[in-house]
Amino acid sequence: MVTPFTTPKLTSPCFHSLFCRKIPLPIYSPLSSSFLSLSKTLNPNRRLPLSHSRHQRRHFAAVRAESDNGAESARRYDFDLFTIGAGSGGVRASRFAANMGASVAVCELPFSTISSETAGGVGGTCVLRGCVPKKLLVYASKYSHEFDESHGFGWTYDTEPKHDWSTLMANKNAELQRLTGIYKNILNNAGVTLIEGRGKIVDPHTVDVDGKLYTARHILISVGGRPFMPNIPGIEYAIDSDVALDLPSRPGKIAIVGGGYIALEFAGIFNGLKSEVHVFIRQKKVLRGFDEEIRDFVAEQMSLRGIEFHTEESPQAIVKSSEGSLSLKTNKGTVEGFSHVMFATGRRPNTKNLGLETVGVKMTENGAIEVVDEYSCTSVPSIWAVGDVTDRVNLTPVALMEGMALADTLFKNEPRKPDYRAIPSAVFSQPPIGQVGLTEEQAIQQYGDIDVYTANFRPLKATLSGLPDRVFMKLIVCATTDRVLGLHMCGDDSAEIVQGFAVAVKAGLTKADFDTTIGIHPTSAEEFVTMRTPTRKIRKGPTSEGTPDHEAKAPAGV
């Protein structure tokens, strides 16, 4: 989640070989010859892909110099691009490549809300088991806090509002069905051939989908990842995030193991929906890699809402009692009486049984595909990889950017590297977090002299709601250039607010630019343009000055 300010350094001859050595210029052909060259292994009754009948397609070097020793043999492929996995990255790359005139096929596993070796669905993790269903459940769970807030504004209810779990699940699942349909339409309208089944690479230009072989000039691996759970006794009783998003009933008491963003988001969801929530983290603090003050602040605010954090506790076993309740045994003791134990302990790339070892695609220790250059090429020059399977920055917009950049690189004749600088991100905890740029710790390491501006205040809404809600905001400024290096917020609407400010941080604007911007009043966001005095000045030398800014935000903005 934490995003580097600089592009990762990657070096490889892969891109150079693609553009400078081997590949002839794209050949324009009004009727793609790739259709004519469909492999004999394809179903002979297969209909002409819409793309080929509807559009005039450019054909990208379907005839290609194959040998490295100069003895060039012509080879034809079924497709210019064959994508394995129709999640965020795969759909984006395939659609854009097809729009650029390439003949494209994508294979994807059959639909299921719970992923497995044999189930997935068009749209991928974000749409079916990640961002979208998660945010829908966040919306559902926020109401309870809003009901609590409403009393101070004069609302009373004769009876406590009731929540119907099955309505929420049914409506959420109907929306997922609608979205997977939309994604299929997007691919269809772009002229991409969608093949349902499990893809496996057979050789650098051939993919096997459930026994049928398809050849392609380029293969894109965009298979994403799946939840990972440690192999402790009783792990079969635990659920992962896929299952947690699709439970048949509300948990009475849930243990969530993990201190990352997914763990905190689910803690907020179940807490808001009135489950008793315990979070178990191995470390002292949640959200490793985030700004230290944000880590402290969010945990404090979540505790105030009734979530119990068990820090420095590693689970060792799950035990099921005769009446069905679960106990979690940790290094510090045993907590009993859980209806559910959820593990949010990371994800692993879906690289098993993909044929990668056979064709020589290099992988990292945790099974992620190693990209050997900044253009998402793998160690096999005709095979490319984008998204979570590469374990670079595992976020949907990043997978989209990588997919789009790859389409430009391969089919637009405009080689483009994904730009990893100042990627904004959010945690949809309650309260939520938004951040862009460097943490204070990273800024000190990279720039030495920085000024830190913070505000920790009671938002206007809390003055009448009477709830202990607060907001924390932070600007990190380079003391020598005045450039804003990092911007962090925890409080209502922070994801929405930080998305706007991310433009300024990415553009390299200075604190002076922020200061000359007029605030929108009364908002919490205006604090980012009205922070006048640094909370601390950090210099390479020993002197640090400044005052902590823990005053209540002036209600009338004066």
Ligand SMILES: Cc1cc2nc3c(=O)[nH]c(=O)nc-3n(C[C@H](O)[C@H](O)[C@H](O)COP(=O)(O)OP(=O)(O)OC[C@H]3O[C@@H](n4cnc5c(N)ncnc54)[C@H](O)[C@@H]3O)c2cc1C
């Ligand atoms: C609970 C949760 C919440 C998240 N929340 C956010 C968020 O708020 N914001 C954000 O930016 N990101 C979020 N993410 C991360 C985001 O979902 C991923 O970064 C993104 O989906 C990655 O896209 P991708 O294309 O790499 O892979 P995926 O979207 O995972 O797509 C991979 C696809 O490949 C298919 N597949 C796998 N193997 C094969 C095979 N052999 N053959 C055919 N198909 C195959 C899979 O079925 C899947 O559909 C969240 C993730 C989770 C789990």
